[in-house]
Amino acid sequence: xxxxxxxxxxxxxxxxxxxxxxxxxxxxxxxxxxxxxxxxxxxxxxxxxxxxxxxxxxxxxxxxxxxxxxxxxxxxxxxxxxxxxxxxxxxxxxxxxxxxxxxxxxxxxxxxxxxxxxxxxxxxxxxxxxxxxxxxxxxxxxxxxxxxxxxxxxxxxxxxxxxxxx
Amino acid sequence: xxxxxxxxxxxxxxxxxxxxxxxxxxxxxxxxxxxxxxxxxxxxxxxxxxxxxxxxxxxxxxxxxxxxxxxxxxxxxxxxxxxxxxxxxxxxxxxxxxxxxxxxxxxxxxxxxxxxxxxxxxxxxxxxxxxxxxxxxxxxxxxxxxxxxxxxxxxxxxxxxxxxxxxxxxxxxxxxxxxxxxxxxxxxxxxxxxxxxxxxxxxxxxxxxxxxxxxxxxxxxxxxxxxxxxxxxxxxxxxxxxxxxxxxxxxxxxxxxxxxxxxxxxxxxxxxxxxxxxxxxxxxxxxxxxxxxxxxxxxxxx
Numbered sequence: 521x522x523x524x525x526x527x528x529x530x531x532x533x534x535x536x537x538x539x540x541x542x543x544x545x546x547x548x549x550x551x552x553x554x555x556x557x558x559x560x561x562x563x564x565x566x567x568x569x570x571x572x573x574x575x576x577x578x579x580x581x582x583x584x585x586x587x588x589x590x591x592x593x594x595x596x597x598x599x600x601x602x603x604x605x606x607x608x609x610x611x612x613x614x615x616x617x618x619x620x621x622x623x624x625x626x627x628x629x630x631x632x633x634x635x636x637x638x639x640x641x642x643x644x645x646x647x648x649x650x651x652x653x654x655x656x657x658x659x660x661x662x663x664x665x666x667x668x669x670x671x672x673x674x675x676x677x678x679x680x681x682x683x684x685x686x
Numbered sequence: 687x688x689x690x691x692x693x694x695x696x697x698x699x700x701x702x703x704x705x706x707x708x709x710x711x712x713x714x715x716x717x718x719x720x721x722x723x724x725x726x727x728x729x730x731x732x733x734x735x736x737x738x739x740x741x742x743x744x745x746x747x748x749x750x751x752x753x754x755x756x757x758x759x760x761x762x763x764x765x766x767x768x769x770x771x772x773x774x775x776x777x778x779x780x781x782x783x784x785x786x787x788x789x790x791x792x793x794x795x796x797x798x799x800x801x802x803x804x805x806x807x808x809x810x811x812x813x814x815x816x817x818x819x820x821x822x823x824x825x826x827x828x829x830x831x832x833x834x835x836x837x838x839x840x841x842x843x844x845x846x847x848x849x850x851x852x853x854x855x856x857x858x859x860x861x862x863x864x865x866x867x868x869x870x871x872x873x874x875x876x877x878x879x880x881x882x883x884x885x886x887x888x889x890x891x892x893x894x895x896x897x898x899x900x901x902x903x904x905x906x907x908x909x910x911x912x913x914x915x916x917x918x919x920x921x922x923x924x925x926x927x928x929x930x931x932x933x934x935x936x937x938x939x940x941x942x943x944x945x946x947x948x949x950x951x952x953x954x955x956x957x958x959x960x961x962x963x964x965x966x967x968x969x970x971x972x973x974x975x976x977x978x979x980x981x982x983x984x985x986x987x988x
Contacts, residue, residue, distance in 0.1 A: 635869075659761065
């Protein structure tokens, strides 16, 4: 009899449907995988509250674990603590940059109390993932997915996506 | 068992037979979340409060999507779509929470059983059962007015959510903690547009000022607690809206002043109408669009 696969390893191979260069683990949304009375329990957290990819992530996790021989799988939504872009792993950031997507800088502080207003030009900066130049500008604060914004490099003139800091 | 595609997997996971066309149908947004009502809290109150916060988000999301295909530039169309998506996500969680504590009533009896609570609440309630404020129900007006309203609505919601992070209800606290990140992004985006329009050309200034003057009267009924909010605030579950008025006015005054716009006098607080189901014809028109297809073809699948 072959040794049973580790459900953590299986779940760890599932990639994000919108940023498929990253695994869900590298994105930081796969919070926990455990075996409980023969059932694999997976904790998943959304990046954004309305993230339309949650259903696909859930299905992909179920699919991968079923294919690995785990018949009883439960994917649970975990809302707290809220996902932050700081949870994208170092390996995830490297892969994003390699795919031409600028990884996020440090997330803004969300301490208790009023959230300060930011009226000036966006302070978010991101070096160009294509040529490395720090001279880039924001084209749009919102991009094709909930978690990205659009930037353009002033040196190589190429547009690129940037994972927003939240 | 091994599904061939993601869609097969979705289908298999949720019992097969296709998805309800107008609902999500396959993804309970609170799956696995602990839904116990905190001690000493009336579930009916908690449900009513979730409807207030959920309906504000649902209705504003619908207003923003009215700009899709009609925004002045592609980037802003994407911005409206993304902002609406965040709000729709908040609405889904809050309406699901409201359903979990039993607020469905009439809407469950008119909706088909297979429709999830969140969709029964969104698509099968009549206007007088909605608990959103007039600030979000009002029509968009032009682009400038839409941005002023988005600034005002996200400033109010952010001030409430920042405090709601400390709620004794873990679901509300978690929804708020997530929402704060999103709402701060929306508010600052709208604020930068109001600056650009107010301090722009004579025409953009004129339109921004007209937008401020149109939106401002709606601030009157935001800061008086309904009985539900008062009871829940006393129980440490809800935020008393009276406590956020000064912060909201400070933020709005800061933005408008920097935008060279005249700040209208603060309207006197009045007893809220929208929170108790009093709405004008604009909400009925919005709901006709939002609900029409679902009501015409309940539980249709694709």
